[in-house]
Amino acid sequence: VIDAPQQTAWYVYGVVQRGDPATAPAVTGIADAPLELVELDALAAIVSGVDRESFSEDALAAKLNDRAWLEDAVRAHERVLEAYALAAPVVPLRFGAIYHARDDVEGLLAQRQEQFERDLAFVRDRTEYGVKVWAREAVHDEPQVASTGRAYLERRLAEQTHRETASEQLRTFVRSAHERIAEQSVAAVVNRPQPRELTGRSEPMVLNAAYLVERGGVGAFEAAVEAVAADAAGAGAAVELNGPWPPHNFVGADEVSP
Amino acid sequence: VSSELEPRLAEQVTLLELVDKVLNTGVVINGDITLAVADVDLVYVGLRLLLASAGTLDEQRSVEAA
Numbered sequence: 001v002i003d004a005p006q007q008t009a010w011y012v013y014g015v016v017q018r019g020d021p022a023t024a025p026a027v028t029g030i031a032d033a034p035l036e037l038v039e040l041d042a043l044a045a046i047v048s049g050v051d052r053e054s055f056s057e058d059a060l061a062a063k064l065n066d067r068a069w070l071e072d073a074v075r076a077h078e079r080v081l082e083a084y085a086l087a088a089p090v091v092p093l094r095f096g097a098i099y100h101a102r103d104d105v106e107g108l109l110a111q112r113q114e115q116f117e118r119d120l121a122f123v124r125d126r127t128e129y130g131v132k133v134w135a136r137e138a139v140h141d142e143p144q145v146a147s148t149g150r151a152y153l154e155r156r157l158a159e160q161t162h163r164e165t166a167s168e169q170l171r172t173f174v175r176s177a178h179e180r181i182a183e184q185s186v187a188a189v190v191n192r193p194q195p196r197e198l199t200g201r202s203e204p205m206v207l208n209a210a211y212l213v214e215r216g217g218v219g220a221f222e223a224a225v226e227a228v229a230a231d232a233a234g235a236g237a238a239v240e241l242n243g244p245w246p247p248h249n250f251v252g253a254d255e256v257s258p
Numbered sequence: 259v260s261s262e263l264e265p266r267l268a269e270q271v272t273l274l275e276l277v278d279k280v281l282n283t284g285v286v287i288n289g290d291i292t293l294a295v296a297d298v299d300l301v302y303v304g305l306r307l308l309l310a311s312a313g314t315l316d317e318q319r320s321v322e323a324a
Contacts, residue, residue, distance in 0.1 A: 094284035252285035
């Protein structure tokens with residue numbers, strides 16, 4: 001049974017320049033729905049039809065707590081943006097932009113035209129990468145038996161001094177790591193480190209940054225990350241590079257960050 | 259398409275990484291929207307989901323059931 005039009009809502013993934021790319025990427029949207037373009041002047045919104053009932057405000061609030069549903073939807077959102085980002089500049093929208101009517105999607109393009117065009121120009125031929133720095137957990141030696149109270153106190157003081165030196169070293173490293181990497185990028189964003197309860201790792205994340213890199217400068221950028229990574233062990237840290245990503249962190253600059 | 263942009267399997271990226279990107283970055287649409295996910299406390303939702311994804315909730319459930 002084909003959905004009647006009134007049962008369909010339009011989920012918006014992102015915005016591209018109209019006619020760019022010339023050939024639509026072979027990728028499907030949420031629930032494997034085919035992608036369509038809603039065009040207005042020089043812009044095109046990447047959309048797919050979604051079941052209006054599943055995406056009603058109430059249903060959505062419940063579904064966001066359904067891990068399997070959310071994972072499928074979030075992966076579809078990312079999959080569409082990655083496929084487009086490989087072929088053309090794309091402005092990613094945040095997850096969950098849904099309209100009842102295609103006219104409303106046109107309205108969005110009209111209303112945000114300047115911002116979208118500015119963002120498209122800014123991300124053209126540039127790619128997002130992520131860098132995470134993890135602190136290696138301090139290694140605790142087996143506690144020695146202190147013969148006297150004074151020996152115990154001295155040992156505790158020495159340990160504290162050691163910890164403070166180590167954390168100062170780590171802070172200095174993280175600052176310089178970010179600066180050295182940012183030098184090889186056109187823009188950088190430092191995000192909140194992901195908490196340990198979510199990463200599932202015992203080491204704390206001490207830097208969670210995103211960098212926008214010129215396509216032609218990816219080699220130099222990666223070399224900078226490698227150089228920083230080589231210095232990490234000495235500072236009690238480990239460096240991870242991820243990407244390329246669609247430019248999630250580098251659009252909507254005139255918005256107030258949450 | 260430049261060569262350094264290798265197509266990447268979305269499956270290789272953890273759900274945490276994706277939720278962090280897709281729910282916390284990108285252009286925020288509001289105003290004439292009909293369904294506002296932004297009304298939901300995404301951080302809270304994300305946290306619960308990710309704890310569940312790490313198996314924590316399942317473990318808690320099995321402990322409670324035991």
